[in-house]
Amino acid sequence: IDYARQGETIITWCQNNSPDLALSFQEAAGCTEVWNRIVPIIGFREDPDTGGGLPSNQVEPIHLPEPSEESLEAILKTVTETPANHREFLASALLQDNYISKLLAIFQQAEKEGRTEVLGLFFNLFRNIVLLNEISIYELLFSDEIFHAMVAVFDHDPTIKGEKKMQHRNFLSRVKFKQVMDIKEPTLIKKIHENYRMTYFKDVVLLRFLDDGALNTLGSLIYYNNATIVSHITEHPELVRNLVLKISEAVTAIENHTTQQGNKAEDEGVKDPFLFIQELCNIVKQMQVPQRDSFYNTLVDAEIFDSVERALWAATPLKHPWVWQASVDVLHSMLIHDSALLRSFLVARIPSKRSLLARIVTMVVSPEVTPGLVHQLGEILRMVLDPDAMQTSDKDIFLNHFYSANIAHADAALTQKINTRSTMFLQYNALEMFSMCAKQHGYRAKQYIMGHQVLQKATKLVQYDDRKLTLAVIRLIRTCIGSKDPAYAKCVEKNRLLDPVIDLFIANGARYNLLNSNVIELIDFIHRENIRNLIAYIMQEHGAKFQHIGYVDTFRMMAVQHQNNSSQDAVGDPTKDEKLQPTSDGVNEEAQCEYTYFEGDDDDGQEEKAPMMDLDEEDGFMPRKAMEEDDKEDDDLIASISRRQKTGKLKGTKKNALPKKINVSRKNVLDMSSTPMEETESPRKKRRVEEEMKS
Numbered sequence: 001i002d003y004a005r006q007g008e009t010i011i012t013w014c015q016n017n018s019p020d021l022a023l024s025f026q027e028a029a030g031c032t033e034v035w036n037r038i039v040p041i042i043g044f045r046e047d048p049d050t051g052g053g054l055p056s057n058q059v060e061p062i063h064l065p066e067p068s069e070e071s072l073e074a075i076l077k078t079v080t081e082t083p084a085n086h087r088e089f090l091a092s093a094l095l096q097d098n099y100i101s102k103l104l105a106i107f108q109q110a111e112k113e114g115r116t117e118v119l120g121l122f123f124n125l126f127r128n129i130v131l132l133n134e135i136s137i138y139e140l141l142f143s144d145e146i147f148h149a150m151v152a153v154f155d156h157d158p159t160i161k162g163e164k165k166m167q168h169r170n171f172l173s174r175v176k177f178k179q180v181m182d183i184k185e186p187t188l189i190k191k192i193h194e195n196y197r198m199t200y201f202k203d204v205v206l207l208r209f210l211d212d213g214a215l216n217t218l219g220s221l222i223y224y225n226n227a228t229i230v231s232h233i234t235e236h237p238e239l240v241r242n243l244v245l246k247i248s249e250a251v252t253a254i255e256n257h258t259t260q261q262g263n264k265a266e267d268e269g270v271k272d273p274f275l276f277i278q279e280l281c282n283i284v285k286q287m288q289v290p291q292r293d294s295f296y297n298t299l300v301d302a303e304i305f306d307s308v309e310r311a312l313w314a315a316t317p318l319k320h321p322w323v324w325q326a327s328v329d330v331l332h333s334m335l336i337h338d339s340a341l342l343r344s345f346l347v348a349r350i351p352s353k354r355s356l357l358a359r360i361v362t363m364v365v366s367p368e369v370t371p372g373l374v375h376q377l378g379e380i381l382r383m384v385l386d387p388d389a390m391q392t393s394d395k396d397i398f399l400n401h402f403y404s405a406n407i408a409h410a411d412a413a414l415t416q417k418i419n420t421r422s423t424m425f426l427q428y429n430a431l432e433m434f435s436m437c438a439k440q441h442g443y444r445a446k447q448y449i450m451g452h453q454v455l456q457k458a459t460k461l462v463q464y465d466d467r468k469l470t471l472a473v474i475r476l477i478r479t480c481i482g483s484k485d486p487a488y489a490k491c492v493e494k495n496r497l498l499d500p501v502i503d504l505f506i507a508n509g510a511r512y513n514l515l516n517s518n519v520i521e522l523i524d525f526i527h528r529e530n531i532r533n534l535i536a537y538i539m540q541e542h543g544a545k546f547q548h549i550g551y552v553d554t555f556r557m558m559a560v561q562h563q564n565n566s567s568q569d570a571v572g573d574p575t576k577d578e579k580l581q582p583t584s585d586g587v588n589e590e591a592q593c594e595y596t597y598f599e600g601d602d603d604d605g606q607e608e609k610a611p612m613m614d615l616d617e618e619d620g621f622m623p624r625k626a627m628e629e630d631d632k633e634d635d636d637l638i639a640s641i642s643r644r645q646k647t648g649k650l651k652g653t654k655k656n657a658l659p660k661k662i663n664v665s666r667k668n669v670l671d672m673s674s675t676p677m678e679e680t681e682s683p684r685k686k687r688r689v690e691e692e693m694k695s
Contacts, residue, residue, distance in 0.1 A: 002083040005035050014083040062086065062093045067102040069110065072121045075103075079128045091134040100129075100140060104149045111152070120158035126150065130206060133213045138221060142197045144190075148172065154205050168205055180246065180276040181239050188232055191225040198222050226283045227291065233280075234294045237301065244302040246273040251307065254323070255314045271322055274311075277304075278326035281333040292337050304330070305345040309356040317368045324369075328376045335383045340391065343384055347394050350401045357384070361406045365413040365430045367422035374429055382436055399441060403448050410434060411448075414457040424466050431458060431472035435479045446485060455480065455488075455497055462500040467515060474501060474518045481534070482525065493537045502542050510551065520554055527558040535562050 003013045008028040014020045025031035064078060065071035082090045094100055103125070110118040129137060141150050152169045160166060175196075183189060202210065202218045210218075233239050250270040284295050308327045315323035334341050349355040363369050364377050385402065387395060413430040416423055434454055437445040449455060458473045477497065480488040492498060505519040526534045539562040546555035 002086070003038055004085070005031070008032075011035060011038070012085070014085060020083075020085060062089045064093050064099065067099065067106055069106060069115075069118055072118065072125065076121060076125045076128070079125065079132075087132050087134060091132060091137050094129065095136060095140060100146065100150075104146070104153075107153055108149065111156075116156075116158075119153075119156040122153050123156050123158060126153045127206065127209055131209070131211065131214055133211075133217050135217065135221065138198070138218065142194050142201070144193070147197050151201070151205065166205075172200070178272055180272045181233070181243055183232075183239070185232065188229060191228055195222050195225045195229075223286065227287060230280075230284055230287060230291060230295055234291070234298055237298055240298050240302045243273060243277060244299075244304055244307055247277065247304075247307045247311065250274065251311045251314050254311070254320060274323055274326035278329045281330050285333050285336070289337075296334050296337055296341060299334070300341055300345075305342065305356065309349070309354075309359070312356065312359050312363075313354055317363065317366075317370065317373060321370075324373060328373060328380070331380055332376055335380060339383050339386070339389050343390065343394065343398065346384065347398050350397070357402070358406055361409050361433075364433060365410050365426045367420075367426050371425070374425075378429065378432060378436075381433065382440075385437070385440060387440055399444055403441075403444055407433075407437070407448060411452055411454065411457075414454065414461070418461075418464055424464070424469050427461060428469050428472050431461075431469070431476050434458070435472070435476045438476070438479045438483065442483070446483075446487060449480065450487060450491060455491060456495055459495075459497045459500055462504060465504075467513075470501075470504060471514055471518060474515075474522060477501070478518070478522050478525070481522070481531070484529065489531050489534050493533045496537070496541070498534075498538065499541070502538070502545065506545050520552055523558060524554045527554065527561055530561060530565075532565050535565060 002015075003011065005011050006022070009025045009031045010022055011025075011031060011034065012020055012022045023034075025034070062078070062082065065074045067075070079090065103122070107119070107122045110122070130141070140146055148169070151172060155166045155168055157166055177193070179189075183192075198218050198221060202215065202222075206214075250273050253270050284292055287295070308330060311323050311327055317324045331342060346355065346357045349357070360377055360380060364374060364381065369377070383389070385399070387399070390398065410430040410433045413426050416427065418424055418427070434445075434449065438449060455477065458476050462470050462473055477492065481492065501519060501522075505515065508515050510516075523538070526538070535558060539559060543559060543562070546559070549555050
C-alpha cells in the first residue's frame with residue numbers, strides 16, 4: 001500500500017490497481033497526529049519541511065531492472081504493482097535509454113528461438129504497458145520505429161493457441177497507403193499513419209483488454225489528429241478542388257464504361273475518390289460546429305453537389321454500390337449540419353429534368369436499392385422537404401415543383417402489379433413517402449392525395465396479406481385522419497376504406513402484434529376525437545364484429561359514443577337551434593343583444609335602447625311581470641328625484657344628470673334569474689342614485 005500526505009489536511013493511499021482513497025481532516029493537527037502513527041509502521045521517510053512523507057511532486061524515481069530474459073518477471077511485477085499515482089514516473093523510466101526498444105530486441109530473439117513461455121511474458125508485459133494509459137507511451141508505441149515490432153508481440157496471446165492464433169503482423173504488412181489527396185506535409189502524413197494504427201489497435205488488437213480510461217485516451221488522440229488533418233485540408237482549398245476534380249473524372253470513367261459492352265468500372269482509381277470523401281465526411285461529423293461549417297462550405301465552393309448529381313445519374317446501385325453509398329453519406333452528413341446547403345442547390349436545379357431530387361425520389365421506389373440505402377434516401381428526403389427548415393422565399397417554389405414533377409413516381413409505384421418481394425418493398429417505400437408528405441405539407445399533400453385517389457390505391461394493397469405493407473397502409477390512413485382535416489374523414493367514410501383493415505383485424509383474432517396495436521390505436525383516436533361520421537360508419541358497418549372483444553375498452557366506449565351521438569342527432573340541440581333562430585330582419589337575435597350590451601356607450605347624455613326580450617315564466621328566467629314592476633319602481637324613483645330637483649330640495653344637481661334607462665339583454669336576464677332583484681341592479685345605477693341622494 002502506497003501512502004502519501006497531500007498538503008496539511010489530506011492523507012491518500014492506493015493498493016495495486018484499486019482507486020485512490022483519501023482521508024480529509026478538518027484541522028492540520030489531527031492529520032499530523034494520524035500521519036505520525038502511519039510513518040513508523042510503513043517505514044516512510046519523513047520530509048523535514050512538512051513533517052509528512054515526500055510531496056507528490058517529489059516521488060523518488062522508479063528504477064527498472066536491466067532488460068533481459070531473466071528479468072522479465074521482475075519488470076512485469078514492477079509494472080503491474082506500480083500505484084496509479086506513480087504511473088507517470090514509471091512511464092519516464094520506460095522512455096529512458098531506449099528501454100522499450102531493448103525489450104523488443106529481446107522479444108525478436110526469443111521469437112526466432114520459439115520460446116513460448118518467454119513470448120507469453122512479453123505479451124502480458126506490453127499489455128500492461130499499454131494499460132498504463134500514458135500519452136507519452138502511446139506516442140512511442142505507435143511511431144514508425146516501434147509499432148511493427150510492438151504489434152508482433154500481440155500475436156502471441158497465451159490464451160489463444162493453434163490455428164486461431166492472431167496474425168496482426170501479417171495483416172498489417174499487406175496494408176497499402178493510398179494517397180488520393182496530394183498532401184505533402186510530412187507531419188500530416190505521420191498523423192494519418194498514427195490514426196490508422198491507433199484505430200486498428202483499439203478496435204482489433206486489445207479490444208478485449210482495454211479499460212475505459214485507455215479507450216478514452218486513444219479516442220482523444222485520434223480526435224485531435226483528425227482535427228489537425230481537417231483543419232489543414234480546409235485551409236488549403238486547392239486540395240478540395242483537386243479531390244472534386246478526381247471525382248468528376250471517375251464519373252466520366254463510369255459513363256464511358258457503361259456505354260461500352262463487356263467493360264466494368266471496377267478500377268481502383270475510380271473507387272478511391274468516392275471512398276476517400278466518404279471517410280472524410282464521416283470524420284468531419286465528429287468535429288466542432290465551426291470546423292464542420294468551414295469544411296462543408298469549402299466543399300460547396302468546390303461544386304461537390306454537381307459531381308454527386310452526375311455520379312448518381314451515371315451509376316446504378318446494383319453495379320456501382322460504392323458510388324451510391326459514398327454519395328448518400330456525403331449528402332446525409334451535409335444535411336445534418338445545414339439542410340439549406342443542399343436545398344439551395346436543388347432549387348437552382350428545378351428546371352433540369354435530370355436533377356438530383358428527381359433521381360433520389362425515383363430510386364426510393366426502385367427495386368434496385370437495398371433497404372439500408374432506401375432508409376438513408378428517405379431520411380434525406382424528409383430533411384430536404386421539411387417546411388419548417390425552408391426559407392420563405394423558396395418554400396412555395398420548391399414544394400410546388402416537388403408535387404408537380406416528382407411525387408408522381410411514388411404514385412405510380414402503388415399501382416404496379418405485385419409479383420415479387422421487391423415490388424412490395426418499393427410500394428412500402430411509396431406509402432412511407434406519402435405518410436411523410438401528409439404529415440409535413442398539409443394542404444399540398446391533401447390536394448394530391450385526394451385528387452389522385454392515393455388512399456383508395458393504398459387500401460387495395462391490403463389484399464396481398466403482407467403485414468409490413470398492411471402496417472404502412474394503416475400508418476398512412478392514421479396520418480391523414482390525425483391531421484383532423486374533415487376531407488380525409490369524409491373520403492374514408494365515403495369509400496369505406498377501413499373495411500379491409502377491420503376485416504384483417506378480426507381475422508387476426510386476439511393475437512397481440514403490431515397489426516392489433518395499430519388498429520386499436522386508430523379506433524381509439526377516432527373515438528377520442530369524436531369524429532362523428534367515422535364513428536357512425538364503423539359502428540353501423542362493423543359494430544357487431546366488435547361485441548366479442550373484451551380485452552380492451554376501446555370498442556365498447558366507441559359504441560357508447562355512437563349511441564350518444566345518435567341520441568343528440570335525434571333529439572336535436574335546443575341551444576344550437578335557439579342560437580341560429582333568425583330575427584324578423586334576418587339578424588341573429590342573441591348576437592344583436594350581446595353586441596348592444598358590450599358595445600353600448602355608457603356616457604351621460606346618450607341613451608340607447610337594446611331590444612327587450614319577451615321571456616316567459618316557463619323558460620326558467622325572471623317573470624316578465626316582475627321585470628315590468630321593477631322597471632316601474634325605477635322610473636318612479638327617477639321621477640321623484642326630478643321633482644325634488646325642480647323644487648330646489650336637491651342642491652347642486654344638474655338636469656342632465658338623471659340616470660339613463662338600463663338596457664336589458666339576455667345576459668342581464670340570465671344574471672337576474674339566479675339572484676334577488678335588489679342584487680341585480682347595475683352597480684353603475686346604484687352609484688348614480690346614491691350620488692344624487694347625497695348631493
